Amino acid sequence: MTQPQRILAISVLLASGLFPRGPAAGAEEPAAEPKPYKARLIGLPFIYYSPETKLAFGAGSMLNFRAGKNKEEARTSSVWAFATYNLARQFSALIKPEIYVKRNSLIFAGTIQYQRTPQLFYGVGNATLSTDGESFTPRIFALRLGVKRRVIGGLFGGLEFDFERTTIEKVEPGGLLASGEFTGSHGGMIAGFGANLNWDTRDSVLFPLRGAYLQLAADAYGATAGSDFGYNRLELDLRKYWPLGTNRVLATQAYLVSIGGDVPFYKLALLGGESLLRGYYRGRFRDKGLALVQAEFRALITKRIGVAGFAGLADVFPGFRDVGAGRLKFAAGSGLRYVINKRDSATVRLDLAWGQGSFGLYITAREAF
Numbered sequence: 001m002t003q004p005q006r007i008l009a010i011s012v013l014l015a016s017g018l019f020p021r022g023p024a025a026g027a028e029e030p031a032a033e034p035k036p037y038k039a040r041l042i043g044l045p046f047i048y049y050s051p052e053t054k055l056a057f058g059a060g061s062m063l064n065f066r067a068g069k070n071k072e073e074a075r076t077s078s079v080w081a082f083a084t085y086n087l088a089r090q091f092s093a094l095i096k097p098e099i100y101v102k103r104n105s106l107i108f109a110g111t112i113q114y115q116r117t118p119q120l121f122y123g124v125g126n127a128t129l130s131t132d133g134e135s136f137t138p139r140i141f142a143l144r145l146g147v148k149r150r151v152i153g154g155l156f157g158g159l160e161f162d163f164e165r166t167t168i169e170k171v172e173p174g175g176l177l178a179s180g181e182f183t184g185s186h187g188g189m190i191a192g193f194g195a196n197l198n199w200d201t202r203d204s205v206l207f208p209l210r211g212a213y214l215q216l217a218a219d220a221y222g223a224t225a226g227s228d229f230g231y232n233r234l235e236l237d238l239r240k241y242w243p244l245g246t247n248r249v250l251a252t253q254a255y256l257v258s259i260g261g262d263v264p265f266y267k268l269a270l271l272g273g274e275s276l277l278r279g280y281y282r283g284r285f286r287d288k289g290l291a292l293v294q295a296e297f298r299a300l301i302t303k304r305i306g307v308a309g310f311a312g313l314a315d316v317f318p319g320f321r322d323v324g325a326g327r328l329k330f331a332a333g334s335g336l337r338y339v340i341n342k343r344d345s346a347t348v349r350l351d352l353a354w355g356q357g358s359f360g361l362y363i364t365a366r367e368a369f
Contacts, residue, residue: 037072039065042340044082044348044365058084062365064344067101075100075205076344080365090117090137098205105150107158113142116169123176124265124287126316126327130357136177137170138187138266146196154201160194162219166266177265184264188228192221202241206366207298207345209249213239221261231261239369247300253369255292258320263288269316271329272355274362275369277314279331279353281360287316291323296368298337306337306347310368331355340365 044060060082066074077100083093092115099108120133141164148158168187171177177185196217202208215237222230235257242250255276257269269290273282276292294312301307311332317323333353340346351362 037066037343039063040341040344042346046363056084056086056090058082060365062340062346064341064346067099068103070103073103075104076346078206078346091115092117107148107156108146109148110145111142113140115140119283120281121177121265122284122286124182124268125318126285126287128285130284134172134175134177135170136168136172139167139169141165146194148196148198154199156198156200158196158198160196160217160219161192162194162221163189163191164267165189166264182265183229183262184266188264189226190221190229190264190267191225191227192219193225194219194233204345207339207347208241208251209247210241210243212241213237229262229264229267231259231263231267233263234258244297244299247306249298250295251298251367251369252295253293255290255294257290259288271314271316272360274351274360274364277312277329277331277355278310278333278351278362278368279355279360280329280358284358285316285329287318289317289319289323291315291317294369298367300337300339303342304339306339308335308337308349308351310334310351310353329356331358333360335362 040063042062044062046058046060060080063079065077067077068074078098080096081094083091085091092113094111094113096111097109100106101108116137116139118135118137121136122128122130122132143163144160146158146160148156151157166184166187166189168177168185171185176182180186194217196215199212199214202211202213215235217235219233221227221232236255238254240252242252244250259269265286268286268288270283271277271285271290271292272280276290277294292312292314294310296308296310298308299306312330314329315323331353333351335349335351337347337349340348346365347367348365349363349367351368353360353362
């Protein structure tokens with residue numbers, strides 16, 4: 001589940017059984033045998049403010065369940081959904097399922113999203129200035145469907161279909177996008193197919209404490225699939241989780257994106273946001289390539305409450321020969337975790353992050369990586 005970035009003041013109301021109803025204070029909790037696994041639906045109404053969206057209202061839900069007969073061995077499947085509306089008449093809605101079946105050997109995943117939200121465009125490259133930002137308003141309908149199947153052990157292979165229709169409703173007169181200099185400045189449609197390989201040995205999907213997740217994904221967009229733009233995208237995502245004791249872990253990630261061809265500016269590799277170098281506005285820097293390394297220490301200090309500290313380095317570039325040619329971007333921060341479903345280790349997180357001359361406050365479900 002994702003939400004608009006750089007939230008500066010947020011009031012969150014967590015409902016639908018979010019807070020545990022335990023025994024009265026001082027009462028001893030009787031020992032009991034583990035109960036059969038049951039699916040759980042959690043509601044998340046919220047209200048927040050950001051410079052881009054002004055005052056916004058929304059509601060979301062998270063469904064956790066385990067498919068198949070053997071619930072204890074099945075991985076947790078989830079369906080995330082949320083919708084937001086703000087006083088600037090902007091709207092966003094998303095549904096994101098991830099379902100594990102056939103003893104975790106077959107995975108179905110996807111995203112259905114509609115949004116009309118303002119964003120800032122600073123230009124393309126590593127040397128754009130914070131004063132270069134100009135506003136534009138895209139209206140986007142996106143659909144992404146994928147399936148993965150176990151090859152052997154923790155190795156999975158998969159196929160995906162990606163479709164997105166973007167309409168640029170508003171740009172700043174006389175600005176960079178109004179000039180038509182950048183590919184996609186008038187919007188358009190992308191459509192393409194992709195393939196991926198995954199090695200997944202994590203002990204949990206939602207809050208891993210050990211194991212690794214490695215993904216290599218390649219996507220191709222072009223006229224054959226009905227796309228207005230022709231380009232290729234290669235993504236490498238390497239994650240490793242190092243246990244440091246009971247309910248403590250050091251999570252590390254190396255992430256690389258390379259894009260070639262006629263790619264619209266809004267599909268370039270974007271740095272920043274709630275996952276890739278928190279502390280920067282998502283899209284503050286963008287280009288055909290992105291390289292990132294980050295690490296995060298996570299610890300649960302009670303059954304429900306956790307803390308985190310993180311830091312990262314990243315760079316955007318037009319080609320591999322330009323990696324490191326610009327100034328590396330650094331960010332660090334800390335956060336709190338609340339476990340909303342102990343059995344599945346589902347969390348809500350609040351992170352404060354500082355970049356170089358920038359700051360971000362994020363609240364969302366699931367970990368950054």
